[in-house]
Amino acid sequence: MVEGPLRIESLVHTRDVIYAAAPLLRRYGMQQGSSVQIRAGLGPVCTVQIRSHILDPNILLMARPVLRRLGLQRGDRIHAKWGGTQLELGPVVALWLPVRRRSPTPAFGAQTAWARDALVGARDMGVLAYVLDPQSSPDSLRAWGWSSKNGWIRRPGPIPDALWRRGERLGPPRGLREAKETGLLNLAPDIGDKWRITKFLLLQGFGDHIPWTRPMSLRRAEAALLRFGRVYAKPRRGSGGRDLLLLERRGETIRWCRFDPSPAQGMWTIPLRLSDWRRVAGHRAYIVQEARIPLTAFGRPVDFRWFVQRGGSGAWDVTAVVARLAPEEDGPTNVSLGGKVLPVDEILQDGERERGTALALSVAEAVGELFPHLVELGMDLLLDKSGKWWILDVNPRPGRSTLKQIDPALRQLSIRKPFEYVKYATGYMTADLAEQRTGPSEE
Secondary structure, three states: OOOOOEEEEEEOOOOOEEEEEHHHHHHOOOOOOOEEEEEEOOOOOEEEEEEEEOOOOOEEEEEHHHHHHHOOOOOOEEEEEEOOOEEEEEOEEEEEOOOOEOOOOOEOHHHHHHHHHHHHHHHHOOOEEEEEOOOOEOOEOEEEEEEOOOEEEEEEOOOOOEEEEOOOOOOOOHHHOOHHHHOOEEOOOOOOOHHHHHHHHHHOOOHHHOOOEEEOOHHHHHHHHHHHOEEEEEEOOOOOOOOEEEEEEEOOEEEEEEEOOOOOOOEEEEEEOHHHHHHHHOOOOEEEEEOOOEOEEOOEEEEEEEEEEEOOOOOEEEEEEEEEEOOOOOOOOOHHHOOEEEEHHHOOOHHHHHHHHHHHHHHHHHHHHHOOOOOEEEEEEEEEOOOOEEEEEEEOOOOOHHHHHHOHHHHHHHHHHHHHHHHHHHOOOOHHHHHHHHOOOOO
C-alpha cells in the first residue's frame, strides 16, 4: 500500500541529493546520509544521497541534476513505493495522440479537450501524465504538459509505466519501442479492424449476437442484398459514421445512402448499379453487414453505447450506458450524423438493460483475455423488436461526447477510471482504491 502523492520541488544543489520527510525515511527504512537508488516510471535508475527535511511531509526536494535525469519537473505530483532495492516514483502514463500542429503549441484535433482533462484529472490523482511528442527518440523523450496558467507547455517525461493511445492509426512511438520489453502497459492496443474483431467474437461463441458480416466484395454484397434486402457497408477501420453506406434493393435497382458527418456534404441518395461500388467507396476496405431492424423510439431507430472500463479493482465494469436516437426514420444513430443522445432509462426496461450489460461485460472479458491491459471498450449494441441484443461494433478508443451530453460527471469518471487501473496494475494503489477493491474493513 502507498500513501498519498508527493509534490516534487527543486533544490539548487550540485550533488545528487534528495530531501525527504522523516516519516518517509522511516517508512522505507532509509537512513539519513545513506545512498539509495531511485527511478521514475520505467526510466533509468539514479543513485542519490538521502537527507531529511522538516518541511511538509508530502514534499520531496530534489537537486536539479536529479530532476533532469529522472524526467521530472518542479510541481509534479507522484506516488512513491519501495521496489525491493530502490525507491520508485509513479505511476507515469504517456498519452499518444496525433499531433496536428507542433509549434508554437500543439493541437490534437478532436482529442485536445480530452487530453487536457486527462492531464488535469491524472494530476489530481497523483498520476504523472503527459502527451508524448512524436519527435521523441529512445535517448530523449519529449513531451507536452498542461498548465492552468500557461496552457500547453513543453516538459520532460520519464519513460512511462503505461501508454494510452488515442489515435486511430498510430504505430508504436519511437521513444518507447525498447520500453515495451520492460513492462510497458498498453492501455489501448490495436485490437484489429471490424472484420478481425468480428472473427474473434465468432470464435469466442458470440455468433448468436453478431449480425451476418463479411469482408466487402461485389459478390458478397449482391448475395447479402438478395438475402436480407438491406445491408450496411462500413469501413473496416473508422469511427463516427464516416463513409458509412446503406444499400437497399428495390426491384432491379439498388439504392445507396451515403452518410457523412461533413455539414457541406450531409447525406445523399442515388440509384446505382452494384458494379459502381468502387466509384462510391474508393480504395478503402469495407465490411458488409446485415441491417438488423432495431427497436424504435419516437418512431425512429435507436441503439445503445456501453462504456465498459477497468478501474481500481482491475475488473471490468460498466461506467455508463447511453441511448442514441436516429435523426430520421431511416438512418444511422451516430451522433456525428445527427443522432440524438438520450438517457437509457427513457428507452430500456430493467431486464433489457441487465441482459445488455451481461453481454457487454462478457465481450470485454473475452477481449481482455487477449489484451491483458486493455483498459476500456465502447460497445454499440442493438436491441431488436424480439428483445434480442446484437453486437454492432467494439471500439478500444471510444469517444466521450455522448457522456458529456448526458452528464459531464460521467465523462470525468470515464477519464479517471483508466488512471485508477494503472495505479492498481503498477502497485501504486492507495487506501481509497484498495477499499474499492476489497470493501471497507470491519473494525
